[in-house]
Amino acid sequence: DAKTTQPTSMDCAEGRAANLPCNHSTISGNEYVYWYRQIHSQGPQYIIHGLKNNETNEMASLIITEDRKSSTLILPHATLRDTAVYYCIVMKVFKTIFGAGTRLFVKA
Amino acid sequence: SAVISQKPSRDICQRGTSLTIQCQVDSQVTMMFWYRQQPGQSLTLIATANQGSEATYESGFVIDKFPISRPNLTFSTLTVSNMSPEDSSIYLCSVGGTGSYEQYFGPGTRLTVT
Numbered sequence: 103d104a105k106t107t108q109p110t111s112m113d114c115a116e117g118r119a120a121n122l123p124c125n126h127s128t129i130s131g132n133e134y135v136y137w138y139r140q141i142h143s144q145g146p147q148y149i150i151h152g153l154k155n156n157e158t159n160e161m162a163s164l165i166i167t168e169d170r171k172s173s174t175l176i177l178p179h180a181t182l183r184d185t186a187v188y189y190c191i192v193m194k195v196f197k198t199i200f201g202a203g204t205r206l207f208v209k210a
Numbered sequence: 211s212a213v214i215s216q217k218p219s220r221d222i223c224q225r226g227t228s229l230t231i232q233c234q235v236d237s238q239v240t241m242m243f244w245y246r247q248q249p250g251q252s253l254t255l256i257a258t259a260n261q262g263s264e265a266t267y268e269s270g271f272v273i274d275k276f277p278i279s280r281p282n283l284t285f286s287t288l289t290v291s292n293m294s295p296e297d298s299s300i301y302l303c304s305v306g307g308t309g310s311y312e313q314y315f316g317p318g319t320r321l322t323v324t
Contacts, residue, residue, distance in 0.1 A: 136312065145302050145304070145316055146253065146315045148307070148314060151310060151311070187252075196306055196311050197255065198255070201252060202252050203252060
């Protein structure tokens with residue numbers, strides 16, 4: 103599976119959009135981009151995934167560049183409860199390998 | 211999404227003993243996974259447990275240390291054997307979703323070995 107690179111940490115003001123980037127320059131054509139998050143002391147939570155098209159659900163939007171070498175997870179109106187570690191994972195088989203992720207701090 | 215429960219939620223154990231962690235799902239699922247999360251670290255996949263077959267272990271994890279059972283489509287256990295303080299971690303089970311490759315995680319079992 104392709105390796106991903108994410109910033110170690112980010113800050114976001116409450117009510118503003120949080121844009122979390124992920125680089126996956128070695129992604130292959132049949133690998134999906136998955137996002138999870140882990141709020142402190144809880145199990146990870148699935149957020150969204152995509153292959154090549156942009157995706158949106160009730161939690162977030164996923165923007166994948168045309169060359170698929172990077173993506174951005176967008177939380178449109180961040181709240182304090184969105185403070186968590188966000189993991190970007192690239193995979194093509196059923197084996198989710200977690201990297202270090204991005205620690206997002208949403209501040210009032 | 212599936213609802214997953216784990217027992218116990220936390221435990222403190224003495225070195226040299228074993229602990230069995232249970233994972234119960236509210237629906238039938240084919241694929242179940244066990245992860246370990248050491249303090250301050252990300253998650254590490256221990257093994258994949260499919261019903262009706264032997265668990266598949268990742269590099270660095272062996273069946274003698276982490277035996278897994280998967281007796282049916284809603285239940286699995288992970289045993290941490292002959293524990294040492296280095297086994298102090300959060301152990302999480304997860305299941306595959308019905309869509310693509312998304313997974314749903316249990317709340318975790320916080321294990322402290324003294």
